[in-house]
Amino acid sequence: MTSNAPIAKGRTAPDATGVPVRLRGVRRAFGRTTALDGLDLDFAPGELVALLGPSGCGKTTALRILAGFETADEGEVLMDGEDVADVPANRRDIGMVFQSYSLFPNMTAAENVGYGMRVRGAGRRERRERAAELLALVGLPGREGHYPHQLSGGQQQRVALARALAVEPRVLLFDEPLSALDAKVRLQLREEIRRIQLESGITTVFVTHDQEEALSLADRVAVMRDGRLEQCAPPAELYARPATPFVAEFVGTMNRIPGTVRDGGEVEALGRRLPVHGSAPAEGTEVDVLLRPEELAVRAAEDGTATVQVATFLGGLTRLGLRTEAGLEVKADLPSREAAALAPGARCTLVPHDGAVLVADRSAAG
């Protein structure tokens, strides 16, 4: 696990109006299943943090505890320094966008957007004007009178976003809001959410299982596993310097290459000795060396130890699927210009990069 201290100032709005949020040693169990096991996480004012992890890792439970829909068995939930553990959901000043379309079917888009203001006692005219303003902000001008069933999925999520913003929340929570949308709409809406979040400067927590979404959207990504935080870092750091083998393999594509730990904190793999990132296991230990596809150089060689199985053109890059003589499946990314000579069936050699590598217990594969 690594530090989860928030970044001082990333892409967040310079005049952020959000509040700091803290989760301190939060535990939550459902029967015998532990959903959160002492989660510590800080969110800076105006920051967008994505909670990323496989199903059942506890990310949604953490979000629901922040929202007030679940109660922590232990630990503290602090918003702007105030412990909100006993504050009911309707008094937390949060805005939430849900995975399923959560618009009230009996209300128009404008009525949905104005709902939070209505329960706060705002007048009809004020609600109408604010709804029109917010619907325009999310790209739906003139749809005030439309009912949810008259809107597409993407439009409904835009209205849900406008509705969450209408109450001027201290914290915005997103529970996989794009997962039910098609790819094109998802991309558009993702950019809209980021633009609006930056403009409003509201502290935002975004739960997703889509790593591309998390990496492209967030100031920091918190990777969770089995109710615990594995690493929370800006996307580039998370990708380039994963703290644990789990993060390394969960974020992006990763090869596992068998190796043996040698003296001097090095590991031998693919015929080369490479420095180990962090503390190395005992000498002689059989490990897996974790290498990203772009960290492997591939050179055409008649006497090479690997064969190209498949070449997938990805524009500037070509991804090669290779098989070594030992039967190991490896992926490598090459500039497409260099990959031209490596057609399927070609023999080649694999050369890992010179930097420090992460190693994992071989039994923990998969």
Next chain:
Amino acid sequence: MAGLKTAAPPAPAAGAERPAPPARPRTARRRRGVGSLFVLFLAAAYFLVPVAASLWFTVDDAGKGISFDAYAKGLTDDGLATSLLTSVLLGLATVALGLLLMVPTLVVVVLRLPRLRRLVEVLCMVPLIVPPIALVAGVSTVLSWEQELASTPFYRTFQLLQNKDFPLVLVLIYTVMSLPFLYRSLDAGLRAVDLRTLVEASRSLGASRTATIYRVVVPNLRSSVVSGAVLSLAMVLGEYTVATVLGFEPFAVWMVHVGEYEAQLSVAAAMLSLLLTWGLLLLLTNIAGGRARNRRTTA
């Protein structure tokens, strides 16, 4: 493309007659149409013949021909108006009490205690399998304690329950009897909406639990609330066993009493009650459908 050419049917020679379209499907369609009409006719006859026969019975006067005397007599009879009003009020009170009990209960079960859903369903279905006579026998036993409780505050409660003008005890019993109808309708409505998300969305926007039920849950259960209410109301308007055993005279009991000495008036009252039930049904259906129509017209 070559494949497509060979697969294409040959063009008819000049002057050759076009082959007649196959007659079989049209005949089959016609047969199906006749069959549907026959079924529709049978169903209509099943429902309409008794109504028409009753109507004829009420207006046929052996000496004068067609006469509406039975209806005129019924409309001016104090007994009909009083008993009908009692039944309608009992029905409305039953519906109100039933909904007040069932809507929050089912919402809590869906949101907080989903494991109890099956148990609640079984409990709500019990009145369907317990005959009304068994139910009223139990209630009669309890009501017979009245004299024994004369010196306690319960005595007044017992008297209030059996008030002849508005027997509250019937409302309580009818509420129990209406549970299956209300449960089935509300359960179907609750399954059709993502209640948990709607409630959580409402709460996250600052609404209290009461406001959430009033502004979000009930409006989205509107049609199931109305259908449960219609079924319960119809049940109360036609209920005879419980009322007659307990000695009250709502509409159904009055109708049977009148039928003993004035059959034509009794059947005329039945026809009037049929009209009233249909009217209430249409009214409630319109209330439920009104919002949906508004939504369509706003599009």
